[in-house]
Amino acid sequence: MTARTIISLIYLCFSLAGASAALPDPLRVAVSDDTYPYMYTDEQGQLAGLVIDYWQEVGRRGGVQLQFVSGNWPQTIALLQSNAVHLHGGIAYTAGREQRYHLGDTGIDVYSNVFIQRDIPPVNALSELKAYAIGVVDKSSHVDTVAALVPDAVLKYYPNVTAMYDAALAGDIKVISGLDRLPPRYSRYDELQQQFPLYRKIPLRKIDLNYAVNDNADLTQQLKLLTQSIERDYLDKLERRWLGVDADENTLLLGVAIDNPPYMHVTQQGEAQGLFVDLWRQWAKVSGVNIAFVPDSSFSSLQNLAKGRIDILVAFPDNQNLPAGIVPAHHLYNFPSELFYLKKNNYINISDLNGGKVGIFANAPYAATLKQRYPQLSFARYRQLTEMLQGVQNGELAGFFGASAIIPQRLQQLNLTDIFASFSDSRVVSPMYSLVHEKQTELAEKIRRGFVKLPLDALVKTEQRWLTDESHYYFTRFLHQVPLTDAEQNWLQQHKVLRLGMLRNWPPMEFTDKYGAAAGVTVDMFNLLAKRLDARFEFVLFDDFDTMLLQLKRQQIDLIANVSDRDDRRSFARFSDEFWPTQLAVISDSSRQAVTRTADLYGSKVAIYQDYELARRLPQLHPQITVVAVKDLEQALVLLQRQEVDFALDSVEAVSETLKQTVMLGLKAQVVDDLPHYASLIAVREDYAPLVTILNKGLRSIGQTERKQLYQKWFDFQVTQGINNEQFVRMLWQIGGAVLALLTFFVIWNLSLRREVTLRRQAEQKMRFMATHDDLTKLPNRGLIKERIEQALLQHARHNEIMALLFIDLDGFKEVNDAHGHDAGDELLLKLAQQLSATVRKSDTVARFGGDEFVILLTGLLSREDAAIVAGKILHQFAQPVSLSVGEVQVGASIGIAIYPDDGTDSAKLLKVADSLMYRIKQQGKNQYCFSRAVFS
Secondary structure: OOHHHHHHHHHHHHHHHHHHHHOOOOEEEEEEOEEOOOEEEOOOOOEEOHHHHHHHHHHHHHOOOEEEEEEOHHHHHHHHHOOOOOEEEEEEOOHHHHHHOEEEEEEEEEEEEEEEOOOOOOOOOHHHHHHOEEEEEOOOHHHHHHHHHOOOOEEEEEOOHHHHHHHHHOOOOOEEEEOOOOOOOOOOHHHHHHHOOHHHEEEEEEEEEEEEEOOOHHHHHHHHHHHOOOOHHHHHHHHHHHHOOOOOOOEEEEEEEOOEOOOEEEOOOOOEEOHHHHHHHHHHHHHOOEEEEEEEOHHHHHHHHHOOOOOEEEEEEOOOOOOOOEEEEEEEEEEEEEEEEEHHHOOOOHHHHOOOEEEEEOOOOOHHHHHHHOOOOEEEEEOOHHHHHHHHHOOOOOEEEEEOOHHHHHHHHOOOHHHEEEEEEEEEEEEEEEEEEOOOHHHHHHHHHHHHHOOHHHHHHHHHHHOOOHHHOOHHHHHOOOOOOHHHHHHHHHOOOEEEEEEOEEOOOEEEOOOOOEEOHHHHHHHHHHHHHOOOEEEEEEOOHHHHHHHHHOOOOOEEEEEOOOHHHOOOEEEOOOOEOOOEEEEEEOOOOOOOOHHHHOOOEEEEEOOOHHHHHHHHHOOOOEEEEEOOHHHHHHHHHOOOOOEEEEEHHHHHHHHHHOOOOOEEEEEOOOOOOOOEEEEEEOOOHHHHHHHHHHHHHOOHHHHHHHHHHHOOOOOEOOOOHHHHHHHHHHHHHHHHHHHHHHHHHHHHHHHHHHHHHHHHHHHHHHHHEOOOOOOEOHHHHHHHHHHHHHHHHHHOOEEEEEEEEEEOHHHHHHHHOHHHHHHHHHHHHHHHHHHOOOOOEEEEEEOOEEEEEEEEEOOHHHHHHHHHHHHHHHOOOEEEOOEEEOOEEEEEEEEEOOOOOOHHHHHHHHHHHHHHHHHOOOOOEEOOOOOOO
16 A cells, blocks of 8 residues: 555545535536547447546545536537536646646556557657658647647647548548557547557657646545545556456466567567567467467556556566566576677777777666676667667767667668678677566466476477577577576686585485495486586485485575475575476275275375475365375385375385385385375575576476486386286286287288378379469469459458459569579569568468469458558568579569459459559559559559
């Protein structure tokens, strides 16, 4: 509870009853009917929105009846000024309004923004908005905001947001002002959202959402008492509901910081993509959690997380300047950064910069490292890459540091690849963390556990799909040497020997061999970790666990393996991630009935190793079972032999090894699947926190195959004890030999038949594919595209929908063929086919019609402008040079667009129209697109 809330509640105890009684009843509140999501009229004609919910809660707490009076924005201001209402429910703070009205703070932050049309070049600074007319609603707060922040901007005024949105979709304006979200109630919302996506939004300023009273100080004071009783948690929930992203309450919202390819960015359709995005998709799958990505800038994503409008920020550099309440949840990745500079400066090494100034990003975590490494240089922080690029080009900066994988892609987007170079030997590694709010401790733990479950081979495969330069790899390096940070390496150098406690007699996990040396699964695993981490572990042997744990507490040893995380140990130990799954087995007399579930143990006495968490929890979970705590499995077996307990319970590994060596006959072991499982962890002395992070990285480097090999080297499980091992094996061979001979014939015959059927099916599929697809590009051919057009026509006629055919002919293809040969021409066609396929949706079809002609079928369009957008993207992509094995080449495209049903209702007519329009473009300038009844773009 905040200090503001506490003071308000104390004051309310003395004043609220009298204050609320003096309020008008009903209290008339003016609200806009067209200011989504704050106050608006929904599809049922009812008032809804954040402001409505807010005042209903105020009225409920104060026992006041409310009467909302709605209208468009100018009407609500007129209602307030004429005293037709007691107050205006939601109004942005301005200095002029403060002089005119009594304003009260709702405690809710609103942001004034501009939304940029997706196809115009990136806008990185507000000054660049001067090139565009900006749509504003007359008499809204956006008018003053835009005028103040972009003094020379051209403003286009509209009477309401609907008129402004209509103008935006008509192409009259490319920039529109707005609050936090575009309104779904707008009739063409989907189209508007696609054209003006969230990630192209630029925040202008934070606005205090106020309420306004016209010349009534007493009413203002009474309302202040009521509104101050609203807790921050309630306001956060309101903001989450109305200002966050539309999603099911069980869906986690993940912020994705755009403009960071290949790690995280968006497609041209606004969908999140990248290495980090794929990692989180894998996390969601293993965690069984629904997620939705929210692409935005790094700054906005941090603000959204702080305000509770998203749940997680997928990745952010290690940083000491995070917003209050935001904490790291999981170390997701490490990425390298390096120094970039102008090629024309011909620097040989960093010393050639002659003590110049170097730019770094504002959130760069490596500033201190760079200052220590390069004391001759000075460093300046920048929020935008474009600012540093401009600084380098105008000589203000000698260079800048940026992510080794990201900056080359950004330079390519800006056509600056040829003028910049980098020093790869200047690389500095930065950790990336997933962030959550500090209150979300359970979510942070869920995140950590989910990523621990992801196998290393899957992480490596994902990484290699997105990164082409092996020097940028992170997960892949785990296969050979764990990639530790400089700080982690320094810590290990300062702690040259790490004392690992282990038991003498707990085979196969920990024991001493016939020479008295430490052996078992734990020893093999830490020998592998020592190699991967370049660390040294000294094995310290103990007769019992309690003594070993006490020495860890006294810091006489440094770590213990195979330990449970318990509350009573957290005061002196820190715990690693899980590295072995704990499977439990029950030992009983062979005459007892089978135990397949925990309920079969009801009414019995069960001996359990006293250190297991299960020894404490089992009586709580199943009070019908009597637990007898023992110091080790040997004691449990003695009690079992004396019939003082009915069952003994321990790990599968311990049970297997003990029964294999014991002289007691007539015992059997059974695995019980529904017993609770508790993770095997490494406990590290409390003051060695960096070691936990280092060990977790080391454990990640041991893939599933290696873990299985370590495990199976020592593990030999016998389900039933009492039969001589040699006799048992010989009997199995005799039985198995007879069965094997009988089955061999059937298996071979069955495999032969299956192989023949499979080969026939593959041949048929291959023939079918060859008949309907182009040999070179593997795109649908002329016959298949006609078939798909006819199928689409039937569907679109039934649902009265629009579709388009784009007929594309390459400009300059013949010149490439003549200059470089047909092989280069084929290579070019392949690359352009891939570009075209990536430009459209999965539901659309790209076909090679013949030669250098392509046809694209676009289905389910909202308007003909959707086809123009796709055509514009194709022209933009084709305007970029294409890298071939023979060098870079340049081509263009002439595109004719036919629209169903305007230009025809059958495939032949639509293809003919599109083809003729394409030839018209060829004759009138090339490298353009056109419709049958539209001017050239």
